[in-house]
Amino acid sequence: MLQQANPAIDMMRNGFDRRRSSMRVHMAIPAEVFIPEISTERHTALVRDVSLSGAFLYSSFTPKVGDPITVHFALPFLGRSVRVTCHCVVVRVEQSRHGGATGFATQFRHHDVSVIH
Secondary structure, three states: OOOOOOHHHHHHHHOOOOOOOOOOEEEEEEEEEEOOOOOOOOEEEEEEEEOOOEEEEEEOOOOOOOOEEEEEEEEEEOOEEEEEEEEEEEEEEEOOOOOOOEEEEEEEEEEEEEEOO
């Protein structure tokens, strides 16, 4: 008996959504976000996933689509901690229906990487 292809199951198995430009890596790491053109006030966020082209974050901060934002986070890499600063534009905002954190997708414009220790 032949089974029909299920794109949702294939995406979960492969970690790659064919509609996206690059593979996403799911994670849950703390971050800071701010809109440099408006304010230097930093907001706490959580990175849900990241790819070569962008990231999806959650925060109590609610940006608008088109806002240029800066995101700072640290990643473990080969026994060291790497600080990543991404200059992005917000491409999608998902408001929580139950008063929870706002989710938003960003597209990277450019980024800087430095080793912390």
